[in-house]
Each structure stands twice: as structure tokens, then as C-alpha cells.
Amino acid sequence: MAPFPVQGITEGDFVVVLVPVDTEDPMTAVAEKIAYHAVNRRVPEDDRPMAVRHNGRVLAGDATVIDAGVAPLDVLEVVYP
Template sequence: MALLPLTALFEGDVMELLVPVDDADTVEAVTASIAHHVVGHRVAKRDAPIRLRHNGVVLDPSVGITAAGVQPLDHVEAFYD
């Protein structure tokens, strides 16, 4: 397990984030880490799943973040589905 820093933007937010996650985390866990800093603060909470996009591809929430092809300092985008 190693630190995996990512840049992230939550759709509707105005701030780009630098989010440190674990390279063994699932896509779902990474999405939750991003949402923790944004939802209820600058983006309203909604009753909808939050998904993660990398290079234009929506990632499977159950896959590991590195298995999904995400590398250190890659940009990811979280959004309500």
C-alpha cells in the first residue's frame, strides 16, 4: 500500500482538489474521499450515486483505483449519476 496523490474535481464545484488516497483503495473509496471535501460544503447533497471518471471513462466502483489505470497525479472527476 502506497500513497497515490490525485487531482480531482467534483462536477459543480469551483475548486480543484489534491486528494491523497491509498493505491489499494477501490474507486468507490476514492469517490467517497473526494465527496467528503465537497458534498454539503460547496455542492449540495443529492440522493444519487456518485461516480468517478478518468480520461473520459466512467470507472467501475468495485475496481481498485490502480487497476482502473489511474496513476499518481492523474486527474479524476466525481459527479452525481
Template sequence: MALLPLASHFDGDFVIKLLPVDTAHTMDEVAAAAAANAVGIHVAEQPGRTIRVRKQGASQPYPREMTVADSGLEPTECIELYFE
């Protein structure tokens, strides 16, 4: 378990934010952390829809149960978050 800073861009937000996550967190936990800083603030809430995480520029999201450590993400790499 180690702290890893990621750059995060939530679809619909105009700001890229620094998001500190733990390498043991799952992508669902990363999504929840990012949502706390964007949804209802710069991004409209979308109840009942799942937030997904993908590496910037990737076409497919990470599996929801994948950990940050298993993703291979490096410090300050950018992730994109969106409602599925």
C-alpha cells in the first residue's frame, strides 16, 4: 500500500485534478474518490449510472475490481472518468 498521485479528468469537467490514491485501491474506489471532487460540483449527478476509469486515450476502461498497483499506472499519469 502506497500513495500514488494521478491526474484525473472527469468527462464534462473543465479541470484536470490531482487525485491521491492508494495502490491497493480498486478502480471503483478510484472512481468514488474522483467523483467526490467533481460530481455535483462541475459534473452533473447521474444516479444509477456506474463511473468507469480508463487510462487517458484508451478505448476500454480498466476492470472495476483491478487495483491501481495492477494497472501499471505511474505517478501523475492521467486517467479519464466517465459515466457508463
């Protein structure tokens, strides 16, 4: 387990944020950590489940940052598929 910086943006937002995640965090936790900075601030809350998109593909919810091949400071998008 190690701190791992990523850039994140939530669907419907215009601000890219720098978010510290953990190398062992599943994508469900990464989505929550990124969305925390936008939902109910600039983006309305949505009841649908969140997913993480990286380089155009939606990642499995149980994949870790390392499993998904994410590099430090890569941009991850939180989307509602």
C-alpha cells in the first residue's frame, strides 16, 4: 500500500483535481475519492453507480490502480455508465 497521485474529473464537471489514492484501492473507492470534490458542489448527486474511465475504457470496479495500469498523474474520469 502506497500513496499514488492521480488527476480526476467527474462527469459534468469542468475542474480537474489532484487526488491522492492508494495503490491497493479498488476503482469503486477511487471513484468516490474523485467524485467527493465535485458532487454536491458543481455536479448534482446521481443515484446511479459510478465507474472510472481511463484512456477511453471503463475499468472494472474491483481492479486496483496497479491492476488497471494507471500511471502516476494519469487522468481518471468518474462516469455514470
